[in-house]
Amino acid sequence: MINSRFFNRSELLGFLALAVLLFLILPLSLDIFRLNLVAKYLTYAFVGIGLVLCWGYGGILSLGQGVFFGLGGYCMAMYLKLEASSVANTKIQSTPGIPDFMDWNQLTSVPLFWKPFHSFPITVLAILLVPAFFALIIGAAMFKRRVGGVYFAIITQAIAAILTILIVGQQGYTGGINGITDLRTLHGWDIRTDHAKFILYFVEVVLLFGCIVAAQFIRLTKLGRILVAMREQEDRVRFAGYSVANFKIFAFCAAAVFAAIGGAMFTLEVGFMSPSFVGIVPSIEMVIYTAVGGRMSIFGAVWGALLVNFAKTSLSESFPQLWLFGLGALFIAVVLAFPNGLSGIWADHVQPRIDRLLALRKSKSAAGMIADGAPAE
Amino acid sequence: MLVGHQPKEFLLAVSGLTVSFDGFKAVNDLSFYVEENEIRVIIGPNGAGKTTVLDLICGKTRATSGSIQFRGQELTKLRENEIVQAGVGRKFQTPSVFEDLTVFENLEISFPRGRTVFGSLTFQRDDTVKQRVEEVAEMIFLKDRLNTYADQLSHGQKQWLEIGMLLIQDPDLLMLDEPVAGMSVSERAKTAELLNRIIKDRSVLVIEHDMKFVEDIAHKVTVLHQGQILSEGTMEHVKNDPKVIEVYLGH
Numbered sequence: 001m002i003n004s005r006f007f008n009r010s011e012l013l014g015f016l017a018l019a020v021l022l023f024l025i026l027p028l029s030l031d032i033f034r035l036n037l038v039a040k041y042l043t044y045a046f047v048g049i050g051l052v053l054c055w056g057y058g059g060i061l062s063l064g065q066g067v068f069f070g071l072g073g074y075c076m077a078m079y080l081k082l083e084a085s086s087v088a089n090t091k092i093q094s095t096p097g098i099p100d101f102m103d104w105n106q107l108t109s110v111p112l113f114w115k116p117f118h119s120f121p122i123t124v125l126a127i128l129l130v131p132a133f134f135a136l137i138i139g140a141a142m143f144k145r146r147v148g149g150v151y152f153a154i155i156t157q158a159i160a161a162i163l164t165i166l167i168v169g170q171q172g173y174t175g176g177i178n179g180i181t182d183l184r185t186l187h188g189w190d191i192r193t194d195h196a197k198f199i200l201y202f203v204e205v206v207l208l209f210g211c212i213v214a215a216q217f218i219r220l221t222k223l224g225r226i227l228v229a230m231r232e233q234e235d236r237v238r239f240a241g242y243s244v245a246n247f248k249i250f251a252f253c254a255a256a257v258f259a260a261i262g263g264a265m266f267t268l269e270v271g272f273m274s275p276s277f278v279g280i281v282p283s284i285e286m287v288i289y290t291a292v293g294g295r296m297s298i299f300g301a302v303w304g305a306l307l308v309n310f311a312k313t314s315l316s317e318s319f320p321q322l323w324l325f326g327l328g329a330l331f332i333a334v335v336l337a338f339p340n341g342l343s344g345i346w347a348d349h350v351q352p353r354i355d356r357l358l359a360l361r362k363s364k365s366a367a368g369m370i371a372d373g374a375p376a377e
Numbered sequence: 378m379l380v381g382h383q384p385k386e387f388l389l390a391v392s393g394l395t396v397s398f399d400g401f402k403a404v405n406d407l408s409f410y411v412e413e414n415e416i417r418v419i420i421g422p423n424g425a426g427k428t429t430v431l432d433l434i435c436g437k438t439r440a441t442s443g444s445i446q447f448r449g450q451e452l453t454k455l456r457e458n459e460i461v462q463a464g465v466g467r468k469f470q471t472p473s474v475f476e477d478l479t480v481f482e483n484l485e486i487s488f489p490r491g492r493t494v495f496g497s498l499t500f501q502r503d504d505t506v507k508q509r510v511e512e513v514a515e516m517i518f519l520k521d522r523l524n525t526y527a528d529q530l531s532h533g534q535k536q537w538l539e540i541g542m543l544l545i546q547d548p549d550l551l552m553l554d555e556p557v558a559g560m561s562v563s564e565r566a567k568t569a570e571l572l573n574r575i576i577k578d579r580s581v582l583v584i585e586h587d588m589k590f591v592e593d594i595a596h597k598v599t600v601l602h603q604g605q606i607l608s609e610g611t612m613e614h615v616k617n618d619p620k621v622i623e624v625y626l627g628h
Contacts, residue, residue, distance in 0.1 A: 222491060222500040225482050229475040236473045239435065240487045240542065241461035242497075250494045 006216065010351060014299040015212070022205045032194045039201045039269040041309035042208055043069075046262025048290040048301030049215045050255030055287070056295035057224060058251040059231030060148070064156030065259045065286045067163050068131040070278030072260025074167075074174070075130055077273035078114055079123040080183035080191075081175075089184075100182070105172030114173075120187055127264045128257055135256035139249035146245075148234075157280055164279035179274025183267070191268055204265045208302070211258055215298050218254065227251055259286075288331045294343030303342055387446075388413050388580050389434070389550055394443035396433060403429045405604040407443070411550070416581045418591045420615075421601035422624060427584045428470065430601070431552050434582075435467040436460045447550065462492070466548030470555050472535035476528035480519050480538060483527055484510045487542035509545060516574065517541035518567065533564035537571065544575055551575070552582045557590060569593060600624075 007015055026038055047065050054060050085099045093103040098110050116122045138159065142152055167174045175181070183191070190196055218224055226247055230237045238244050267273045276282065285308075293304020308330070316323040338344055389411040396404045404426045411417050419427050432438040434445055436457040445452040452460050461467075475483050488509060491500035514520045517537040522530070527538060536556065543551060556572060557565045569590060572581075576594065585591050591598065591612065598615045600607040608618040615621055 218498070221498050222486065223494065223497040225478055225486060226497055228477050229483075229486055232475055232477060233473050235437070235457075235469075236475065236539075236542075237486075238457040239461055239467050241458050241489060241492050241546065243456070243458045243493075246494050247497075 006220065010347075011216075011299070018299060018302060019209070022208070023202075027198070027201065032197055035201055036197045036269060037313060038306070039197070039204055040266065041306050042204055042302070043262040043266040043269065044286055044289055044309060045208060045302040045305035046211055046265070047255075047259040047286045048293060048305045049211050049298055050258030051287065051290040052295055052298050052301045053215055053218060053227070053258075054251045054255035055290065056297075057219065057227040057231065058248060059227075060248055060252060061150075061153045061287070062156045062252065062255065062283075063153045063280070063287060064158075064160040064283050065255065066160050066278045066280075066283035067156070068135065068256040068259035069263035069266070069282070069286070070163065070167075070273070070275070071131040071134060071256075072127045072263030073267045073273040073277060074180070074263075075117070075123055075127045075260075076264040076267040077180040077183060078117040079120060080186060080267065081180045082110070082114065082118055083186070083188075084182060084184040099175070099180070101175045101178070101180075102172055107172050111173055127260055131256040131260035132253045135253040136249060139252040140245075143245035143248040143252075148248075157283065160278060160280050160283045164275045167275040167278065175274075177275060179272055179276070181272040181274075183271050186268065192271060197269070200265075200268055204269065207261060207265065211261065212298055212302070215254075215258070219298070223247065223250070285327070288327060288334075290341075291331060291334050292341050294341030294346075296340055297343035297347075300341055300343030300346075307342070386413075386449075387411060388415075388448060389582075390444075390446040391430075391434070392444050392446075394430075394433060394440055394445065396429060396438060396441045403604050404433065407601075407604065407606060409599055409606065409609065411580050411582060414578065414580060416576055416583070416594055416596045417599060418583045418585055418595040418597075419599050419601060420585065420588075420591060421607070424603075425601040426604040427601055428554055429604075431467060431554055431582070431584065434460075435465055435552060437467075458492070461546065461548075462489075464549035465552065466543040466546050466550070467552045468539050468543055468554060468556060470558065472532065472539050474527045474530075474535050474538045474542070477526065479524050479526055480514065480530070481510055481523040483538055484513055484541055484545050487545045489546050513541045513545045516544065517571065533560045533568070536560065536564075536568070540568075540571065540575070548579065550580045550582065554584045555586065556583065557585065557587055565590075 022042075027035060030038065047069055051062070051065060054062060081099045085097060087097040090096045090098070090100065090103070093100065095103055095108045098107065102110070116126065138156070142148075142155060147155065168177045170176075185191060191200065226237060226242060230244055230247060234244055237247075263273075263277070266277065289304040289308045290301050291304070292308050293302065294300030308327075312323060312327070315326060334341055340347070387410040391410070392408045394404055394407040395402060407426075407430065419430065421427050429438060433440050434452065436452065436455060440453050443453075447460075447463055447465060450463055452463070452465070455463065475486070478486070485502065485506060488506055490506070491497045511520065511523070514523055517540060519530075519534060519538060519541070522534070527535065530538060540553075540556065553572070557568050560568060565587075572594065583591075583594070595612055597610065598612050599609045600615055600618075600621050602624050607624060608615050608621050610618075
């Protein structure tokens with residue numbers, strides 16, 4: 001029947017091409033500075049994969065994925081910051097042993113909600129569970145009341161704005177506008193060295209492929225098909241006996257967890273976390289990466305994150321003022337002309353040509369074989 | 378009637394049902410009862426509230442007051458999906474199928490298993506599912522179209538697919554809103570045949586304008602007018618009711 005295999009032929013090719021690029025070509029050809037930039041771009045690919053499930057398949061456009069990216073990133077940053085704030089490292093502070101920004105804000109002890117982040121296992125759990133829980137609450141509040149479409153998008157955007165304001169406002173607890181900086185070691189292992197960055201890159205790529213496989217798994221279950229069904233005919237799904245709200249909540253939570261993994265890796269790769277990765281603008285950029293790559297394609301989302309960020313770095317180095325206009329124009333162009341993004345262009349124009357070429361070669365070689373075989377008879 | 382005779386258990390008991398939209402009562406103090414294995418047709422002029430009655434029963438619209446009892450269970454308090462799980466299936470007027478999914482997948486989604494989030498993640502397409510899907514596909518004349526995406530189907534085929542999606546749910550009460558509307562003559566005949574086959578062993582509530590079709594299948598007919606029952610009984614009785622003639626022909 002349909003999709004009896006985990007990856008069909010073109011998906012398998014896409015998987016292999018991406019694996020070769022990320023595991024071999026990029027690490028072998030780029031210096032560590034550029035490789036670290038790629039690692040930073042790839043953190044957005046995690047968000048993109050979540051958006052493919054939630055937006056592409058489920059039709060739920062969230063303009064607040066920065067919230068979950070940020071929650072994951074902050075959880076990781078809190079752990080790293082506590083480890084970096086040992087008494088020995090902070091002996092010049094008026095209260096040694098607490099993060100520097102807390103000391104500057106006249107705090108004398110680590111607040112209660114920071115305490116669990118002394119433990120690495122709890123931090124890892126928190127990176128996954130805090131965003132999922134947060135998404136669950138937002139999702140339950142919205143979807144059970146049948147808030148959807150553009151209203152949901154606007155509300156998620158408002159949440160992104162609120163969280164940014166909250167982080168900036170609560171300087172003593174969050175590090176404020178500067179974020180959480182000066183992160184040094186992970187469980188005693190210095191993350192600032194070139195060697196560590198190299199290792200972290202591979203850790204991230206492995207996690208990324210883990211997420212790709214997880215998303216592909218979800219897509220191929222009946223749940224994946226229900227998401228598609230829901231996007232088109234919400235009522236019909238309801239009258240087939242499903243609670244539409246629960247399925248939307250699941251998709252939104254899954255997208256939140258993917259985004260949070262990306263955020264946590266971002267903190268590790270870049271060495272700090274700040275509210276500028278949480279708010280409205282980064283959240284919308286994440287949607288644009290996904291739209292450019294193709295919101296119906298898991299691999300497309302990864303390519304979109306890589307290419308748009310690459311373009312962002314190179315263009316904003318040369319034309320800093322023009323970049324945002326360029327990004328806006330790109331989004332409009334994609335929505336108007338290529339609603340399925342790069343992966344759509346690939347599937348509609350490139351793939352058929354490759355198939356035709358392969359078929360041609362096959363028939364040619366088959367003809368050649370007959371010709372070779374003929375004289376022997 | 379015998380004194381002390383126990384009231385018969387109705388499958389569906391609608392009593393005092395009212396819904397008002399900004400003061401306009403689309404359905405006004407409506408009461409009717411459907412028995413097990415009964416085929417009931419609701420007819421009435423445009424705007425009589427026929428579709429609204431189905432919307433109320435299946436939970437799409439919330440009643441302002443009144444009650445809908447299905448096997449003794451109060452439906453007005455349940456969510457749509459819970460009403461489906463209680464055994465009420467609904468076909469909409471315009472065909473609503475999942476166009477980006479294949480015929481097989483459309484039917485599979487309607488198969489009553491794995492309806493929770495976790496259940497649908499662990500759902501296996503085993504032989505029971507495949508057999509049932511193929512069985513239903515054969516009934517709805519789409520056996521050789523199982524791998525066709527639903528957006529490639531004709532209007533009539535989409536209607537059949539939606540009927541098939543209901544069928545695979547195996548509901549005790551089947552509600553059909555104009556099942557033969559917009560169909561060609563040959564499709565219409567095939568649909569009548571299909572409906573005659575699937576209405577066995579269950580109760581059916583049908584809205585239909587095609588009088589010949591109504592005459593063919595109805596056990597009992599309810600005529601609605603301005604949200605209220607104008608007449609109820611056999612087709613013969615209803616046809617000769619002066620009030621019905623007045624409403625249909627008088628204006």
